[in-house]
Amino acid sequence: MAASKEEEEHLKGSGKRLKCSKAGRYRVVAEEDVAPFEGEEYGVEEDDGDDVGDEQLEEDTELPLKPGLFFYPLTPTSFVVSDALELDFPIIYVNTVFESFTGYRADEALGRNCRFLQYRDPRAQRRHPLVDPVVVSEIRRCLEQGLEFQGELLNFRKDGTPLVNRLKLAPIHDDDGIVTHVIGIQIFSEAKIDLNCISYPVFKETYENECEQTTVYTPTDGPLSFVQHQEMCGILQLSDEVLAHNILSRLTPRDVASIGSVCRRIRHLTKNEHLRKMVCQNAWGRDVTGALERMTEKLGWGRLARELTTLEAVCWRKLMVGGAVEPSRCNFSACAAGNRLVLFGGEGVNMQPMDDTFVLNLDAANPEWRRVSVESSPPGRWGHTLSCLNGSWLVVFGGCGRQGLLNDVYVLDLDAKHPTWKEVLGGTPPLPRSWHSSCTVEGSKLVVSGGCTDAGVLLSDTYLLDLTTDKPTWKEIPTSWAPPSRLGHSLSVYGRTKLLMFGGLAKSGHLRLRSGEAYTIDLDDEEPQWRQLECSALNSIGSQSAVVPPPRLDHVAVSMPCGRILIFGGSIAGLHSPSQVFLLDPSEEKPSWRILNAPGQPPKYAWGHSTCVVGGTRVLVLGGHTGEEWILNELHELCLASRQDMDAA
């Protein structure tokens, strides 16, 4: 049923949510308001074939999207909207540019998932073999996680002509943050491919003269048939697609380098950038590889994986920044949100608890500290923890405020239009405390452990708050044994759900002593248990020799992308160099500490640092006590991989 003229006018102004109908015409169903695409007509088409009018996106269109998400080319662009709340993302709108490029009319596209463009013709049942399945699964992953996607894909016109589709997908959220629609912008161009070509396009240079066995797929109308050459090495019978996508992608970067040395064909497959990225994603997780994306523009995934495994390019450098964190303070807490450092609270003059928030944007040409203007702040405090959730959210817990120790939770969305701290009431909170440690697991689960509560009592508990649920509730993680209670220790995440606790000032009989012990727990276990990590001091070759780090508190611990933890600094008894960097891989069979010798100038300050990992490969150290004052404008950076703006050696 075509919308009437009145409805059409109404639609343009108010942005009602549309549902598609099989008959191919638009029908207004839901009354709820959706942010309108101003300047863009909803494609309400007349049956009589009149020109609907120019549906080109206007340059100054106000779309409910983050700025900089799309660029608006001057030529008309193909545009699709899919319904993210219905099964399989049915298309609810396509513009005329889409129709003319693809040859499919709107009524032939509506209600379908846009994968039909990957089929060679309307009667096909599955996507054409030359469509890159790596990209397809990347799209699926982005849709599942509500992320933007950008990439290139082979598509087909209705008449079977191949097209290259430069595609951008962006999710649209409603006020509650739920993805309601997905917008697709397509730039179609001619595809210069040979459809009779047999091998998987991404690996187009498979050797014809190879005397190794290959499998030849002949696309026919019926089931695929293949011709198998003489029996030899079984693994090489598999197609490039299966070999790369299903087997090689499951290996660690190290294993990929190993198997890549075995024969020419596999070597060739392992040089593919798509594959290398998948390997890194599977090995380190999507969050980490997302953060590392920018580094790969210069280095490529293979080189990055190698550098992060060998740490061959590690070095210290000094970074001066502008602005000021004023009034001056110590005992604040800082963390990284993407490429921004955020600092909250701290102890000012006269032990005054502070409640202001500062941001340092490292992406800026001249980074400088800026105070974040918030509508409301948590009560001022020091000795608290600040952690990052899901990219741009921050969470504060505990600390010592004006009236004593705290156990409240506040969150802030740094990217909100008017950022403001909001309290999260989480049921029964843990005991109020300061000098505890915290970390974020799987993006949104806050874990807190130990610290010092009222009357100076040390704690040894572990609590978890899942901030993804509707009503986050604190849950104690019951363990049959816990490491001795302590403060000033570090908690680091590795292997997605495992934690490493190190150091601190720990209870030892009647005394409190600096600890050099490491403990681990896997939160994924049915009954997670803390275990002491027996670390040996093996000898190893290269620049990493084995020494056990001296006991310390208020040190710095950083999780590296490949599952290892870096430790340095802290308040150390004796004459040990505080800036010595130690490495540990807790997931090794026999974990052992290694010293990392990094050239350059390390920070001189011994304790009270805060460190943040920016962009996955830059470890920034700020603050730290010189003995006289706390420095915030001079940062020290431990680069884990070759920097983009430096010559790659």
Next chain:
Amino acid sequence: MSSSSSSSSPSCPKKMITLKSSDGETFEIEEIAALQSKTLESMIDENCASTPVPLPNITGKILAKVVEYCTKHAEVGADAESLRAWDAEFVSVDHPTLFDYILAANFLEIPTLLNLACQSVADMVKGKTPDEIHKIFNIKSTFTPEEEEELRRENQWAFD
């Protein structure tokens, strides 16, 4: 092929489809088990599965095992632990058979079997040096000695 126990009403006959291997053997599989294969699923949807479905690239030996896998995984009420153990048993086979499973699962689009078999292969590679991988999979290197040397230097970092 004995069909697995099912909780459907006894008066309703189980829908079966017939598969034909490359060497002419036929196998019956419950439709519900066949649905694990996306290829067979779309054939069933298009009503192409009423006559025996020819699978010219899968031998009878492998097809029998694939049918066994699909039937097992279509069972209701199997507990995860015992299914995992059964899966581990299923892929404890020689390499040629394992690769045949992968080829069959790839063609028939059975994601669970594909993942299972590929993970098995990946596990064989984990932590191995190139020499060890050569031996395990019986792969002949076609590199010249100069290329070998270059590779060794390039990938030395992986073996430190």
